[in-house]
Amino acid sequence: MSGGVDSSVAAALLAEKDLDLSAVFMRNWDKRDESGTDIGCQWEKDWEDVRRVCQVLDIPVRMIDLSQQYWTRVFEPSLDEWQRGLTPNPDVPCNREVKFGALMDQALSGSNQWLATGHYTRTANIEVRPNSRRRALLKAKDPIKDQSYFLSSVSQRQLSKAAFPLGDLLKSQVREIAKAKGLPTASRPESMGLCFVGQKEGRIDRFLSDYIPPEPGPIVDLEGRVMGEHKGLWTYTIGQGARISGQLIKLFVAGKDPSRNAIIVVPGSDHPALFSLTARTSSWHWIADEPPPQLQSDNSSLEATVKICYGERQEQCVATRDGEGLHLSFKNPIRGVTPGQYAVLYDGDICLGSGKMLWTDAVDKL
Numbered sequence: 001m002s003g004g005v006d007s008s009v010a011a012a013l014l015a016e017k018d019l020d021l022s023a024v025f026m027r028n029w030d031k032r033d034e035s036g037t038d039i040g041c042q043w044e045k046d047w048e049d050v051r052r053v054c055q056v057l058d059i060p061v062r063m064i065d066l067s068q069q070y071w072t073r074v075f076e077p078s079l080d081e082w083q084r085g086l087t088p089n090p091d092v093p094c095n096r097e098v099k100f101g102a103l104m105d106q107a108l109s110g111s112n113q114w115l116a117t118g119h120y121t122r123t124a125n126i127e128v129r130p131n132s133r134r135r136a137l138l139k140a141k142d143p144i145k146d147q148s149y150f151l152s153s154v155s156q157r158q159l160s161k162a163a164f165p166l167g168d169l170l171k172s173q174v175r176e177i178a179k180a181k182g183l184p185t186a187s188r189p190e191s192m193g194l195c196f197v198g199q200k201e202g203r204i205d206r207f208l209s210d211y212i213p214p215e216p217g218p219i220v221d222l223e224g225r226v227m228g229e230h231k232g233l234w235t236y237t238i239g240q241g242a243r244i245s246g247q248l249i250k251l252f253v254a255g256k257d258p259s260r261n262a263i264i265v266v267p268g269s270d271h272p273a274l275f276s277l278t279a280r281t282s283s284w285h286w287i288a289d290e291p292p293p294q295l296q297s298d299n300s301s302l303e304a305t306v307k308i309c310y311g312e313r314q315e316q317c318v319a320t321r322d323g324e325g326l327h328l329s330f331k332n333p334i335r336g337v338t339p340g341q342y343a344v345l346y347d348g349d350i351c352l353g354s355g356k357m358l359w360t361d362a363v364d365k366l
Helices: 005-015 042-057 067-083 091-107 156-160 171-180 204-208 361-365
Strands: 023-027 061-065 122-129 132-138 217-220 226-230 251-257 262-267 275-286 301-307 315-322 325-335 342-347 350-360
Touching: 005 042, 005 171, 023 042, 023 091, 042 061, 061 091, 067 091, 091 156, 132 156, 251 361, 275 361, 325 342, 325 350, 350 361
Parallel strands: 023 061, 217 262
Antiparallel strands: 122 132, 132 350, 217 226, 251 262, 275 325, 275 350, 301 315, 301 342, 315 325, 342 350
């Protein structure tokens, strides 16, 4: 449980069943790393809300501190990627390495136990080939809240021990259930953004400035003219407004050149250099532990849909096997395809897996 309404309702729905139910709160960020004190930290409020909900539901609850595991398995690798000019999404490895990794390992002590969360997603057993079935990850009923993107790198072992009570509910229904059951978190606002940023002025670049030393460099246009200066490649991401004063036309980030420590900008939000038709990915993870039948051999292809960022719509594509990665060809140009982010592949409602984006053809326009 996180202290939010979603995990609260997930617990409430399970409490109605004949189950030996207990709750666990995962603490994954230690504010003492920043300020030397825990006073006023968001996790304390979350922990208090979890305890209040569990008191209403009459279920035991405990806290497990996984801040060290989060730091070494998620935050440090993400810092390295930010420093190299990439744009990581820590929430994806957090689910694989911490929530359904370290937490699942510590919380489940027997074979007849499962870990349930408030994620909006579903699971089902499907046949991947004759006489061979796998646990599949499916999109949620609520297309806006669907969180299969964030779970796209979990393993078969992890998925087989996971339960998602909210997968067939809309967010509006979850709120209604919370109010009907008198849960203390029924009116709690939605939590947004990365868990470790908290209320630190709400901007990731300001937060990261405490961990990454400044490395100023030029902001240049396509002709190489210097338009301004940045404090580090990690302070901007592809497609973002460049925030350069004195410009008649708003400039947007189209690329990064680590060799020059330069950020490349273009005029207008619809400039061709902001759009990609192809992308190359690596480190591909298949939820079924193997590629679908259409992608068993090198250079084989599959028509599917892809999501290149959480909150973005799925786009039609052709995925072609390229060693341990995939080459993605989009049916329509996609804006802001960003190296370091995850490309998540879908076959209908089934989430097949994900890989990190390394390159897009937008680079050739710079």
